[in-house]
Amino acid sequence: MKTHQEIFEKQKAYFQTDITKSYEWRIDQLDRMEKMLNEHKDEFYAAVGKDFKTAFAEQVLEVGAPLVMIEFTRSQLKSWMEPTEAPLPKFLVETGHKGFVYREPYGVTLIIGPYNGPLILLLDPAIAAISAGNPVILKASPATTETSKLMLKLIPEYFDPQSVAVVDGDIEAMTDLLKLPFDFIFFTGSTNVGKVILRAAAENLTPVILELGGQNPAIVDQTANIPDAAKKIVWGATAWGGQWCVSPGYAYVHESVAEEFVSEARKALLEMYGEDPKSNPDYSRMISSKEVNRIxxxxxxxxxxxxxxxxxxxxxxxxxxxxxxxxxxxxxxxEIFGPILPIIVYKDLDEAIKLIRKKPKPLAAYIFSKDDATIKHFLGSLSFGGGAINQTNVQSYIETMPFGGVGNSGMGSYYGRYGYESLTHAKSILHAPADQTIEHLFPPFTMEKVQEIGKWFDF
Incomplete structure (x- = not known):
């Protein structure tokens, strides 16, 4: 078996050939991933089910979400790769200049996936990296043993390792990988590990995307549709066994509707999972007994x-x-990262927001309200990665909207064009006519030249 160093060096050499920069290479890799997922759907369903996602809808989503992202990316990629023209100062336009922004791939990219989305949160970043023209080394989670085992088997069957490779292993393997001078690192996981990744990346000045977590609030004001709010928040907090980075971490409910909200939340639990959630096939397990005891x-x-x-x-x-x-x-x-929904009561929204702002910035935040002024206040007062109004979780599955955190919940974003742009460097190029000289730029300088230059740059 090749070492991490050998895999890295092989991809580095391959990237230097410029093959990965072609449209054809990128489409070929996307096609290979699509074929792998389609030809082994049942095996992937079974693997994630054994690991912890016993709810069939969640198994389907693990495979379906990357397939949707592949289809969308493939349909847009050619236009994304076109240089974009930049507006120029009038004097440059008048002298025949043009400005363009070209996007070039960074190079060999390490993608470190978490256990809670063993396919989605490994392959969606890979789709962004590949579409941007980067070779990829995937680091599968050691916690999802069945899914990781399947990835280790199938990736070499569908991809040339100099284009896409997969490795597994625990902390020791991670430490070994982080010693390598990657051109880009994409990590999804906890804030504490994210800090470790960032320190390691700093040694090589490697750019990163960090998708972390947070204690995500769901505010419910007195104007909200309480049955609707309760059902959506309870679903958001308990789907995937609560093991999702954008799940509502708590409901923050106005005192005038708190009792009604609690009643409707209990009713929603019963409707979704019945009297015995343990035997309900639509309710997933935790990743480990250790996590059960922690929660x-x-x-x-x-x-x-x-x-x-x-x-x-x-x-x-x-x-x-x-x-x-x-x-x-x-x-x-x-962050709870489990199927518990704490309910806190507030009296005054301004005071509630002040308390939320004392906490680290969350990855997601939600508000349930019919009052436009309240919604505007919520959006303008709280900093968070992304969220929804009168909905939960769904925003994290829309390929035309960026997904990412802020502060303790992460840095950088991806999905669709946002992922393509995050995984490429914007290279600005000024095109000048070969036979057009701007004499005012060159010495010897006279007052007239300086004054003319000042007009160009408005100083």
Whole structure:
């Protein structure tokens, strides 16, 4: 088996041939990925199901989302690759100059995937990197053993390793990879590990995209459609077993509608998962028994109004609602990353927003309201990666909108054209006519020349 160094050097040499910069190479890689996913759908469904995504809809999404991204990227790629013309100062236009922005790939790209989206969060970044003309080394998550095993088997069957390669391994393998001078690193995972990635990247001045997490608020004001808000927030907090970076971390509900919201949230849980969520095929497991125990330790039994049970051996924790939750409760200390929905009550929206702003900037935020002024205030006052109004989670599946964090929740963004542009360098080129000389630029300078230059640049 080739070492990480050997894989890296082979891709580096291949990139130097400029083959990956061609439209044909990029389309070929996208076609190969599409073929791999289509020809092995059932195997991928089974693998992610064994790992933890027992809900069939989530298995389908793991395969379907990258396929949609491939189709969209392929349909747009030729136009993305065209140089874009830049407006120029009048004097340059008058002397026949033109400005263009060319986009060139960075080079060998390391993509480190998390366990919670073992296909989506590994392949969607790969689609962006490939469409941008970069060879890719994929680092599969050691936590999703079945999915990673399948990727290690199939990637070499469908791709030349000098174009796309896959490796696995634990912390030691990650440390080994991060010693290499990659041209770009794309990481999805926790904030703490993101800091490690950023420090390693800094040694080689390697640009990065960091997709991290956060404690995502979902505000519900007194004008909201409470049954609708409760169902969407409960779904957002419990889908994927709550193991999703954009899941609502807590519901922040106005005191006048809090009791109604709790009642509707309990009703929504029952409608979606029934009396026994453990036996419901639409409810996924946790990634490990260790995670079950960690999340169970956050539950205050005195505040459980639904759920609260768990079985570490079965990697199961019931979808759970906690009410009334306080900011000082253990469950509010950081990102939960599990199927618990704490409900906090607020009286004044301005005070609520002040408290949210004291926390690290989240990856997502949501508001449920019918009041335009309230919505405008929410959007203007809070900094977060992205979110939705009267909806949860869905914004993270739209290829025409950038997905990314801010502050502790990450840096950089991708999806569609945004991914293409993030994984390429914008190279500005000024085209001058070969027979047109601007004499005012050259010495010896006279006052007339300086004054003329000043007119050009407006100083």
């Amino acid at each position: 169970a330790s956050l539950i205050d039994n005195d505040k459980v109004v639904a759920g609260g049970t768990y079985d570490a051996n079965e990697r199961y924790i019931a979808p759970t609602i906690l009410y009334p939750t306080q900011w000082t409760d253990k469950v509010m200390e950081g």
